[in-house]
Amino acid sequence: MSILFPFVITWALLAVRLAVVFGATPVFEQFPVPPLVRACFVFAMAAALTAALPKYWVGRDPGAGQLIRWVFQEALAGGLLALCINIGFAAFSIGARLIDVQIGFGISQVFDPFTRRDTPILSAIFANFAVLAFFVTDGYLVLLRAFVYLVELAPPGAAGLPHFDPQVLLNGAGRLFVAGLALVAPVVLCVLIVEAALTLAARGLPRMNVFAVGMPLKIVTGLTALSLWMPRAREPIGRAFGSSFELFWRSIN
Template sequence: MNAPALAADMLAPDRATILFLVFMRLSSLMLMSATFGAAVPLLVRLTLALALSTCLGLGLEITSPLAAASTWELAAAALRELGLGAVMALGVNMAFAAFSMGGRLLDVQIGFGMGQVLDPVSRHQVPILSGAMSQLALVGFFSSSAFATLLLGLQMSFERFPPGASWPLEPAIVVLAKQGGGLFSLGFALVAPVVFCLMLLEFALGVLARNVPQMNMFALALPLKVLAGIAALSLWLGGAGAAMSHAYASIFSFWNGVLR
């Protein structure tokens, strides 16, 4: 399609309405998703949503005369798109929350829970490893094929539920409950080897405290747990690709359950 024909297609009333509804869904997803959180400026997120809306909206077929709908019908369709984008963003947030939960488990075991740092994504004070795991989740997401799969998932959402179409809420509630129930297990799976190493160290320190009660175990245990935890986490991150991929895959399983 040449440039004049493309411009004429974008200015057509039905096509313009489709682009607007697509933008509503994508802007809701990007504004409420932790992946495109506070670390990315608002203007950049809206620009990216507009660019993706144009690319995806021009490829969609016009199945109904949306331009002939009334103002209230268009407003209701826009609200449905905003709601669907928010539900899809919730699936993304829950997947990334597993990384933060895994980091909090390590913070409690190692002793970093006593200190707080500013997380640039959530703009809240969080323990050290919780913030580090959140940043690691972002780096792993954009450096792997998960981001490309996210774009394919967006295309799937428009194929199953075209812009302005109604979508059922009941499947989203069921999938949300299931995803929330597996959130702790997913977060634990991300750091399970490190937790296991720290548990072995705790057992060894317990045996030492029983046999040598005159030792100050608090002063001895804290630096040992920090060293052992950081060393185990450094070794584990080299082979944590499968666990991270499983966490990212939970996004698309959530979307697949919602977009039935």
């Protein structure tokens, strides 16, 4: 019992931290993963980490108040990592919004079950694509390394993060637009060229219905450019997620 009790307490605290990380990010929420599967995954991963890191086990029996305080601290630590991950996913959302507005898909809305609100078509598609890109670019491996480092820096039952600079997160969040634009820059440029050509055509042919002609043309151009660009966009995609993890390292060091 003397060995089992610290293991169980540490396991429960790490499960809280992992639950916040996966619950506050689109890693699981974007696809219909059953809640029971999510819970089993979180508890299994927490058990594996607890068994692999015995030197970080809680070494004393906490009271009810102390245990509540530890749970709150674990939720804050997991929330910090989740916030940095969401910065990378937000870049995809910004890039999709740029294209949606340019080609006119912002007019048509679809219901997004993740955000519980109306979302333009490409924004909904990009939300699913961002999760797939997160796994394809090995972002999950970086996430596991970041989580283990966070455990080493702030073990379960500790007083919290010894070093945390919120200003780093604020400055990094300001670069979201740049990261989102880099994801779709060639597509935006192609649509801008079409818009410039339509503007010149409208001046020479004032009776032409620019809206009726330009909308389908911009949609075809935008989707064609997007289909040609996305297979070659591995570098900006990796940079979007890499910048979010870089913010995490810098904010706690």
